[in-house]
Amino acid sequence: MPGDTVVIAGIVQRRADPAEIARGEYRVRLHLDHLQSLLGYGDRVDRFAVGTRGAAATADALSRINSAAYGFRAHRSADIAVETSRTFAVVSRFHRAIGVITIVASAIFLLCIMLLKVDERRRDVAALRLIGCSTRTIVGSVVLEAAAVAVLGSIAGVGVGAAASWIVNQHYQGVYRTPLRFSIVTGDIVLLAVALSLVLGIAAGWLAARRLVRTPPLALFGR
Amino acid sequence: MIITLALASLVRHRARTVLAILGVAVSAAMLLDMVMLSSGMRESFRGLLLSQGFQLRLSPKGTLPFDTEATIRSADSIVALIRARPTVEAVSPVLGGQLHFPLAESMANATALGVEPAVQGDYELVEGRHPSAENELVANDALLRALGRSVGDTIRAAAGYDPQLRTLSGQRVLRIVGRVRFIYLALEQRAAALPIGTLRAMNGPTSIDRASLAMVRLRPGADVEQERTALERQLRTVTVISTAAALKQVDERLSYFRQLAVILGAVSLVVGFLLVTTLVTVSVNERLGEISVMRAIGVRRWRVVAQILLESTVIMIVAAPLGLALGLVTARWLNSILARFPGLPERIDFFLFQPSAAWTALGLLALSGILAGVYPSWRGASLPIASTLRQEAVG
Numbered sequence: 001m002p003g004d005t006v007v008i009a010g011i012v013q014r015r016a017d018p019a020e021i022a023r024g025e026y027r028v029r030l031h032l033d034h035l036q037s038l039l040g041y042g043d044r045v046d047r048f049a050v051g052t053r054g055a056a057a058t059a060d061a062l063s064r065i066n067s068a069a070y071g072f073r074a075h076r077s078a079d080i081a082v083e084t085s086r087t088f089a090v091v092s093r094f095h096r097a098i099g100v101i102t103i104v105a106s107a108i109f110l111l112c113i114m115l116l117k118v119d120e121r122r123r124d125v126a127a128l129r130l131i132g133c134s135t136r137t138i139v140g141s142v143v144l145e146a147a148a149v150a151v152l153g154s155i156a157g158v159g160v161g162a163a164a165s166w167i168v169n170q171h172y173q174g175v176y177r178t179p180l181r182f183s184i185v186t187g188d189i190v191l192l193a194v195a196l197s198l199v200l201g202i203a204a205g206w207l208a209a210r211r212l213v214r215t216p217p218l219a220l221f222g223r
Numbered sequence: 224m225i226i227t228l229a230l231a232s233l234v235r236h237r238a239r240t241v242l243a244i245l246g247v248a249v250s251a252a253m254l255l256d257m258v259m260l261s262s263g264m265r266e267s268f269r270g271l272l273l274s275q276g277f278q279l280r281l282s283p284k285g286t287l288p289f290d291t292e293a294t295i296r297s298a299d300s301i302v303a304l305i306r307a308r309p310t311v312e313a314v315s316p317v318l319g320g321q322l323h324f325p326l327a328e329s330m331a332n333a334t335a336l337g338v339e340p341a342v343q344g345d346y347e348l349v350e351g352r353h354p355s356a357e358n359e360l361v362a363n364d365a366l367l368r369a370l371g372r373s374v375g376d377t378i379r380a381a382a383g384y385d386p387q388l389r390t391l392s393g394q395r396v397l398r399i400v401g402r403v404r405f406i407y408l409a410l411e412q413r414a415a416a417l418p419i420g421t422l423r424a425m426n427g428p429t430s431i432d433r434a435s436l437a438m439v440r441l442r443p444g445a446d447v448e449q450e451r452t453a454l455e456r457q458l459r460t461v462t463v464i465s466t467a468a469a470l471k472q473v474d475e476r477l478s479y480f481r482q483l484a485v486i487l488g489a490v491s492l493v494v495g496f497l498l499v500t501t502l503v504t505v506s507v508n509e510r511l512g513e514i515s516v517m518r519a520i521g522v523r524r525w526r527v528v529a530q531i532l533l534e535s536t537v538i539m540i541v542a543a544p545l546g547l548a549l550g551l552v553t554a555r556w557l558n559s560i561l562a563r564f565p566g567l568p569e570r571i572d573f574f575l576f577q578p579s580a581a582w583t584a585l586g587l588l589a590l591s592g593i594l595a596g597v598y599p600s601w602r603g604a605s606l607p608i609a610s611t612l613r614q615e616a617v618g
Contacts, residue, residue: 072386086565093560098487101253101553108246109498115239116505175478
């Protein structure tokens, strides 16, 4: 009956759900027939959850329910998850876009730094050229140095990234009172960051070194 | 002389200067985007809420408008009571629901809004007219496309549908009298509006004298907060929400984007600052002899400082317009990504351009440029002249 008095039998905690972040909704659980009676819903439910044994059984159950049932449809939980996680797909695309901008900025920054670093060695390069070192050897040594700088920078970057990720998780877990992890540093991400940094570093070093070896040695000495 | 020397120094290393300008431009673009993001959503939402002039919204006690399926009881008497207040200019009750349109092979569903067309603030008319008779409705493009109908056509609609028995309840034949754009609904969301009395009658006894929401427009000069408190005190079954309270809710739900904007904006500024500091420092290191000669022939310390500060500021100033233009382009791109949020009203912009945002970004960049030159200029100006000259001469 509407207006029933109920006894609070327990306090429950749902598994962390990203869809409920920042919503602050109150939730109660009660017996199905009690809720049906309270809502005047009759013998109705919004949905059934069906457990199956393996992927083949799921496909079989899906096709049998959909061909036999009249008035409702069965869906794979995975399909529903895709549909209900559209918000997170948008956020993920946004993060990727921000990532692209960050990579462009980092690439320019790295190119600048490598250019400066190689420029600092003008006199060394000029001396090497004058004593007969080939341009290939010089370019190779500069590229090797650039790669070493990129690797060391990447290692430091991974450390800073992991620390930042920890701070972000601590902050947002506190703000939204959830055990959800907002930022995860995975092996794939580390690999991508290191690979990108290495490629950009080597490319920047190579460009800067090529520029240097094309300049006459005496001009590099400022003569 | 200061300007000539600063420009000469920048032109001497063209590649370096161009890269620095590009780097700062990307940082400036990111900074502008983040300044736009931090305030854009809020301002855009405020504009949306106030676009029709309604400052207060009444929803069932303890709920936000359309956040649940709860409705306000005795809605007509509540609306009459509010309309009687001298400070109130208009009240627009709204009942939310669903309409089902049987098609040849399938069923099209749409969001239905029961409104009083004379005072409604939920849609803008694009074509045709407002529904004036009982069996008339207006629909948006998404629904008209799904139905394959246009203004002037009639369509059978039902308020209820039992999928197991495939039976419709609350059926009516309605005439489409207008094509509209719903202000608070997503672009792709199929929706129709019809007189509130018609939707209540179609829904049956459960909807008699009910409304999901009532929007209140106050007369000019009325104190919104005072009215909100008075209405909430007078009407015990409703929650009265002002635009400020609604914005607070939005702030809470979207605090993630605001914080992200602050963090990324700060990182962009630091990256730009570091880039310029590094370049100018290296440039100063390469010119130690030149600076010492200038000091030896009597150029004053402050002139050296001014010249180096000018170099960093010029990089920032040249990069700023480029960065602002780039920022506007990337803001459009990022906005188009976030506009795909399910259910987001068409008019909401995450990246709203406001002149204040551009000025803030410019101001921060200029400050950052000046600060970036502080260390190298201090280094240049405090060089021991004699020993530096000797060191440079010996080589």
